[in-house]
Amino acid sequence: MNQTASVKIPFVDLSQQHQPIQAQLDEALHSVVKRGDFVLGKALAEFEQAFAAASGAEYGIGVASGTDAIALGLRACGIGEGDEVLLPANTFIATLIGVNEARATPILVDCDPDTALIDLNAAQKAITPKTKAIVPVHLYGQMVSPSQLLEFAEANNLLIFEDAAQAHLAQREGYIAGSVGKAAAFSFYPSKNLGAFGDGGMVLMKDAEVAQKMRSLRNYGAPRKYFHADIGRNSRLDTLQAAILNVKLPHLAGWNQSRNLAASEYDKLLEPLKDMGIIPIQNQSGTGHIYHLYVIRVTDACPLDRQTIQDKLAGAGIDTGIHYPIPCHLQPAYAYLGYRVGDFPNSEILCEEIVSLPMYPGLSSEQVNFVVDTLKSLVIGC
Numbered sequence: 001m002n003q004t005a006s007v008k009i010p011f012v013d014l015s016q017q018h019q020p021i022q023a024q025l026d027e028a029l030h031s032v033v034k035r036g037d038f039v040l041g042k043a044l045a046e047f048e049q050a051f052a053a054a055s056g057a058e059y060g061i062g063v064a065s066g067t068d069a070i071a072l073g074l075r076a077c078g079i080g081e082g083d084e085v086l087l088p089a090n091t092f093i094a095t096l097i098g099v100n101e102a103r104a105t106p107i108l109v110d111c112d113p114d115t116a117l118i119d120l121n122a123a124q125k126a127i128t129p130k131t132k133a134i135v136p137v138h139l140y141g142q143m144v145s146p147s148q149l150l151e152f153a154e155a156n157n158l159l160i161f162e163d164a165a166q167a168h169l170a171q172r173e174g175y176i177a178g179s180v181g182k183a184a185a186f187s188f189y190p191s192k193n194l195g196a197f198g199d200g201g202m203v204l205m206k207d208a209e210v211a212q213k214m215r216s217l218r219n220y221g222a223p224r225k226y227f228h229a230d231i232g233r234n235s236r237l238d239t240l241q242a243a244i245l246n247v248k249l250p251h252l253a254g255w256n257q258s259r260n261l262a263a264s265e266y267d268k269l270l271e272p273l274k275d276m277g278i279i280p281i282q283n284q285s286g287t288g289h290i291y292h293l294y295v296i297r298v299t300d301a302c303p304l305d306r307q308t309i310q311d312k313l314a315g316a317g318i319d320t321g322i323h324y325p326i327p328c329h330l331q332p333a334y335a336y337l338g339y340r341v342g343d344f345p346n347s348e349i350l351c352e353e354i355v356s357l358p359m360y361p362g363l364s365s366e367q368v369n370f371v372v373d374t375l376k377s378l379v380i381g382c
């Protein structure tokens with residue numbers, strides 16, 4: 001291993017995706033500067049249309065971030081004060097922030113330990129007469145089963161609002177992420193599968209009325225200039241960011257495919273490590289999983305603990321992450337929700353076990369082999 005110790009495998013490497021399209025990116029930026037339509041400009045309208053069409057939605061409304069997409073999107077769907085909204089306990093905090101900002105009441109739900117996706121049986125038990133919506137998170141790039149979601153929502157008369165911030169063009173059962181629910185939120189944070197050169201987000205929907213409301217909410221609550229029908233915000237996706245995203249969008253499917261390919265290689269190579277307690281999060285959606293993250297579990301059956309594994313991988317030049325180390329219900333800011341340790345055992349155990357391995361389009365077979373070989377030598381050697 002000394003020979004290869006100088007090999008560096010970053011957690012994410014975006015330069016690989018930018019290099020081949022650098023000239024187009026420069027050109028796109030210059031054309032916005034030339035037009036000068038920096039706010040709600042032409043490139044934004046083009047990107048909104050293109051991303052909605054690619055995702056099987058009618059309308060796309062660009063906003064300043066994925067967090068705003070959840071907060072404003074829920075409001076555009078009519079969700080607000082007094083409404084209980086179901087969401088997973090093991091998500092990035094922005095899902096919860098969005099529900100909170102819409103002034104709805106967040107009701108957290110545990111996850112399935114194998115897929116880390118929201119457990120709809122657990123969600124069923126959390127239903128009350130006030131439950132109005134569910135925010136399924138297509139975590140790590142894998143969609144929550146659309147057929148099960150739709151059945152669950154119909155049986156309980158709930159609105160579905162997808163958090164698709166990690167799932168641009170993910171597919172399952174013939175559905176594309178963002179086309180299942182009443183509306184869906186996306187993030188274009190730089191490291192997402194489709195990333196801008198800064199913050200950005202979008203809400204997708206099929207309903208013209210929701211789109212209309214959303215357009216008003218992101219633009220000072222004004223359906224027309226200087227007339228304020230809604231208590232709105234200033235939250236628009238910059239035209240410059242949209243111009244970049246327009247250049248990147250045609251490459252997204254290929255990038256996602258590259259991630260999925262690297263993931264199948266990880267899956268195959270990691271198979272023998274199951275006996276040693278290293279278990280990948282399950283893919284139940286085949287090539288439709290876009291692997292925003294590739295996540296393994298370091299379970300009790302593993303002879304090494306997670307921290308040691310991460311430290312030793314780092315020593316070998318391999319960067320890893322944890323997505324996410326603390327479940328939402330145990331975050332200090334949300335103590336007021338009244339949850340305790342033990343309320344969502346699957347989420348709590350996963351938070352202790354998970355490690356995200358390097359994953360990005362262009363991650364080579366050699367690199368995947370090096371990561372798994374290193375992991376093997378650690379676990380089997382002890």
Ligand SMILES: *Cc1c(COP(=O)(O)O)cnc(C)c1O
Pocket residue numbers: 065066067068091092094095137163165166186187188189199200201
């Ligand atoms: C990134 C992310 C968000 C928030 O997006 P921002 O653009 O960072 O505000 C929301 N939900 C999930 C699941 C995310 O991964």
